[in-house]
Amino acid sequence: MQNLSAKMLKKLEKTVFFANFTHNIFMLTIVVRAIIIYLVVLFLYRLMGKRQLGEMQPFELVLTLIIADLATIPMAEVSMPVLHGIIPLLTLVVLHYILTMLSKLSSNFSCFLSGKPVIVINPDGIDYKALKNLDITVDDVFEALRGCGYFKVEQVQYAVMETNGKMSVLSKSEYAPLTTGDMNIKTEKSVIPISIITEGKVNKENLKVAHMDEEKLANLLKKSGIQKVKDVLVMTIDKNGSVFFQKFGQKYQTLQVEPLGQVTE
Amino acid sequence: MTKWSWFKLVSVFVLFGVLVAVCIIEDRLVVSSLDEVNRYCYQIESAVEKNGGIVNGEVASLVDNLEYSWRENESKLCFLVNHKSVEELGVEIVRLKTYIDEEEPIEFYVSLDIIKHYVETYQHFMSANFHNIL
Numbered sequence: 001m002q003n004l005s006a007k008m009l010k011k012l013e014k015t016v017f018f019a020n021f022t023h024n025i026f027m028l029t030i031v032v033r034a035i036i037i038y039l040v041v042l043f044l045y046r047l048m049g050k051r052q053l054g055e056m057q058p059f060e061l062v063l064t065l066i067i068a069d070l071a072t073i074p075m076a077e078v079s080m081p082v083l084h085g086i087i088p089l090l091t092l093v094v095l096h097y098i099l100t101m102l103s104k105l106s107s108n109f110s111c112f113l114s115g116k117p118v119i120v121i122n123p124d125g126i127d128y129k130a131l132k133n134l135d136i137t138v139d140d141v142f143e144a145l146r147g148c149g150y151f152k153v154e155q156v157q158y159a160v161m162e163t164n165g166k167m168s169v170l171s172k173s174e175y176a177p178l179t180t181g182d183m184n185i186k187t188e189k190s191v192i193p194i195s196i197i198t199e200g201k202v203n204k205e206n207l208k209v210a211h212m213d214e215e216k217l218a219n220l221l222k223k224s225g226i227q228k229v230k231d232v233l234v235m236t237i238d239k240n241g242s243v244f245f246q247k248f249g250q251k252y253q254t255l256q257v258e259p260l261g262q263v264t265e
Numbered sequence: 266m267t268k269w270s271w272f273k274l275v276s277v278f279v280l281f282g283v284l285v286a287v288c289i290i291e292d293r294l295v296v297s298s299l300d301e302v303n304r305y306c307y308q309i310e311s312a313v314e315k316n317g318g319i320v321n322g323e324v325a326s327l328v329d330n331l332e333y334s335w336r337e338n339e340s341k342l343c344f345l346v347n348h349k350s351v352e353e354l355g356v357e358i359v360r361l362k363t364y365i366d367e368e369e370p371i372e373f374y375v376s377l378d379i380i381k382h383y384v385e386t387y388q389h390f391m392s393a394n395f396h397n398i399l
Contacts, residue, residue: 047276079348087287090280097277 033082034075040086041071044093057114057163063096114163121159121169134161145169193236193244200230200248210237224255291345298338299384302354305331306381309361319365319373328361354383 044067048060056064067089074085103110120130120141131138141159144167150156155175160168180187194210196203196217207217224245226232235245241259246252266274305327312323335358342351357376364373389396 047273081344081347083287083345084347087284090284094277094281094284097273 029078030076033078036082037071037075037085040089041067044089047093048096059099059113060096063092066092117163117168118161119158120161120167121153121156123157126153130161136161141167150175188240191238191240193238193242195234195236197229197232197235197245199234200232202229212237220257223257224253287345294338294341294345295387298335298342299387301334301338302331302380303384305334306377306384309377313370313373319370320368325362325365328358328365332358332362350387354380357383 048063070085070088070092074080074082099113103113118130118134120127120134120136126138126141128138131141142153144161145151145153145156145159148167148169150169150171155171156169157172158170160170162168194206196206196210196212202217207213212220220235220237220243221227221229221232224235224243226245226247231247233246233248235243237243237257239259241257243255243257244252245255309324309327309331312321312327313319316323335355339351339355357380360376361373361380364370364376
């Protein structure tokens with residue numbers, strides 16, 4: 001009986017110590033809040049899509065800026081409930097979804113929300129009226145053209161300012177890069193190499209995509225002079241049977257094997 | 266529609282549901298908590314009038330009950346409301362107890378009035394009305 005009460009007392013002491021300990025760690029609250037908000041923002045961004053900063057439409061950029069600001073407030077402000085940060089974020093994401101849906105349904109609404117592409121250079125030259133409407137200068141157009149690889153305006157047939165602020169350029173045919181199609185040269189279709197081993201690990205999903213099994217992989221490794229999978233930094237194979245592989249700390253090698261079956265792409 | 270599109274659609278509906286639920290829960294919780302405080306305030310007032318002073322068992326017990334009930338509600342409110350917005354109420358309740366101990370009826374009435382005023386005005390400065398939105 002005495003033992004039991006001593007045990008209970010010890011347990012109680014531990015509980016009290018832990019309770020006091022956690023009460024005093026103010027930083028722990030901030031750490032936990034930061035984790036919660038990070039996970040929420042991560043989930044919300046995944047829900048919104050994968051656009052890069054430069055490819056955003058105006059309303060998406062606004063959303064990103066607001067979210068970044070909103071997320072930081074409740075992280076450090078402990079008197080504020082985390083919900084005060086999360087609720088506006090959820091509201092914005094729901095609103096974003098609704099706006100995206102509406103812009104998909106109505107081209108007029110999409111135009112209102114994101115604007116529409118504007119031709120700034122046509123066969124007659126620079127359209128100054130269009131530049132004025134877009135509030136950009138001729139220097140901005142030159143800069144954007146240089147970014148697209150064109151240093152002379154006379155090389156350009158059309159230049160279009162896209163809704164995300166990027167410029168798309170169609171060059172005059174005499175300045176367009178020569179392609180194999182122009183030369184009537186027949187080439188093999190481009191194929192995507194499938195990575196079957198990365199950093200010493202077999203990617204079983206890609207193995208299936210390449211219509212290979214363990215036995216075929218073992219043969220391939222034998223042909224490549226590889227003894228263990230864990231020695232391989234990377235190994236890829238394409239539909240035409242071109243194998244690329246590199247062992248850890250060694251130079252890469254290529255190998256030609258029999259073409260694969262129908263590769264699922 | 267792809268699986269991902271369905272997932273997005275369902276997630277957005279769930280998020281919308283969460284928003285609505287949070288708003289309703291906050292409203293219910295705030296209203297019930299403040300109503301309880303208000304009720305205690307009027308009970309305290311009538312107890313003071315009935316007993317002719319603040320130093321008596323009934324008033325002390327009512328203030329204790331008010332403090333206990335506010336502590337309970339405050340911990341729930343902290344999930345939804347900024348601590349700083351509601352801490353004033355807790356401070357005034359503690360003052361009530363001090364004024365009973367020190368037999369200071371004027372300060373006691375002032376604190377009681379502050380609590381009542383706070384409860385009445387809280388709905389105005391925290392609720393979704395035209396003034397607050399703008």
